[in-house]
Amino acid sequence: MALFGNKNNSSDEVIKVPESLGVIMDGNGRWAKKRMLPRSAGHRAGAENLKELCRNCGNYGVKYLTVYAFSTENWSRPQDEVDQLMKLFVEFFDRYDAELEQEGIRVRFTGDIASLPENIRKVCEEGERRSVNRKKMQLIVAFNYGGRRELVNAVQKISEKVKSGELDISDIDEKLISENMYLPDVPDPDLIIRPSGEMRLSNFLLWESAYSELWISDCLWPDFGFDELTQAFKDYAKRDRRYGGLSKNDKEE
Ligand code: IPE
Ligand code: IPE
Ligand code: MG
Numbered sequence: 001m002a003l004f005g006n007k008n009n010s011s012d013e014v015i016k017v018p019e020s021l022g023v024i025m026d027g028n029g030r031w032a033k034k035r036m037l038p039r040s041a042g043h044r045a046g047a048e049n050l051k052e053l054c055r056n057c058g059n060y061g062v063k064y065l066t067v068y069a070f071s072t073e074n075w076s077r078p079q080d081e082v083d084q085l086m087k088l089f090v091e092f093f094d095r096y097d098a099e100l101e102q103e104g105i106r107v108r109f110t111g112d113i114a115s116l117p118e119n120i121r122k123v124c125e126e127g128e129r130r131s132v133n134r135k136k137m138q139l140i141v142a143f144n145y146g147g148r149r150e151l152v153n154a155v156q157k158i159s160e161k162v163k164s165g166e167l168d169i170s171d172i173d174e175k176l177i178s179e180n181m182y183l184p185d186v187p188d189p190d191l192i193i194r195p196s197g198e199m200r201l202s203n204f205l206l207w208e209s210a211y212s213e214l215w216i217s218d219c220l221w222p223d224f225g226f227d228e229l230t231q232a233f234k235d236y237a238k239r240d241r242r243y244g245g246l247s248k249n250d251k252e253e
Contacts, residue, residue: 015230016237018190020064021057022212024204025050027196027220034220040084045222047088051096056226058103058137060233064186065139068204072112072146086120089143093127104136110182111145112153140186147206154180154207181207188212191236195221195228213239 025046032042050067057065070085077085093107100107107127114121124143157180161167167176178184188208192201197218201209215232217224240247 013234014237015060015233017060017062017233018236019062020066020187020189020191021062022066022068022189022192022205022209023053024068024192024194024202025221026068026194026198026202028222030196031220031222039081042222043081043085043088047092049222049224050092051099052225053229054100054105054137054139055103056229058105060229062137064189065137066110066142066186066189066205067139068142068145068202070111070143070145071203072144072149073203086117089120090123093123097127097130100131100139101134104134106131106134106138108138108140108183108186109143110140110150110186111143112149113144116144138186140183142204146203147201147209148203150182151207153182177207191215191232193217193224193229193232195219195224211241211243213241 028042028046029039030042031045032039035041050069053067054065069089074085075082097107107130109124109128113124116124120143154177158167158172158176162169162172188210189205189212192204192209192212192214194201194214194216195218197216199216205212213236215235217228217232219228
């Protein structure tokens with residue numbers, strides 16, 4: 001983890017950059033409504049802003065950025081809106097892959113990708129293949145993602161191994177469950193940011209967020225820029241991650 005800033009100044013100046021960051025990209029609809037625009041304009045502005053977030057996170061030294069782009073529950077929106085979100089998804093990687101390449105950003109996907117339409121699955125496969133050797137940061141796009149569905153998937157995989165005799169029930173522990181999540185090599189998020197003010201995870205990284213720090217801002221996702229990100233990292237620097245233990249100061253007493 002990287003620390004920036006002059007510690008001789010007030011502690012407000014210290015920035016801690018999480019190695020693994022989650023962002024729930026929420027508030028596109030409200031952003032559009034405020035401007036009397038259709039929701040689709042909000043989604044478009046939100047997609048543009050993802051490019052900015054990638055650049056800023058890459059420059060700060062974040063190693064894993066997981067963004068929530070479409071949940072397993074988002075299928076319940078009007079068909080028009082779902083179609084538009086699928087279209088934007090395809091366009092995003094068409095339009096921005098060159099920039100992501102320039103920034104050294106590897107792209108991966110997490111979620112129930114197998115159930116997506118073929119053209120979307122192709123974008124995922126292609127995006128992962130093209131970017132596999134990029135080293136600066138991993139962008140993990142949670143698409144058709146649900147934390148509960150991920151857990152169901154892990155239980156199914158483990159059950160198959162128990163059934164075939166490869167595993168015994170007594171082998172099932174937290175480590176084994178983590179190893180059966182969609183992307184077991186990606187570290188649990190240190191920090192999860194949710195723009196737009198909702199105080200909930202909405203099914204994002206339920207297993208992985210057990211000890212994530214949460215940072216919620218009223219800023220709507222399309223407006224969430226460098227200043228908000230920096231503020232989140234400043235506040236994160238002040239968090240005392242105890243993991244159920246004692247803080248460093250208490251231990252020294
Ligand atoms: C997030 O913005 C985008 C997706 C969930 C796909 P919303 O569309 O949820 O925006 P609000 O919450 O209605 O403002
Ligand atoms: C969470 O936002 C999902 C994404 C940002 C992709 P939602 O707008 O779907 O969440 P709720 O409905 O407010 O909980
Ligand atoms: Mg929303």
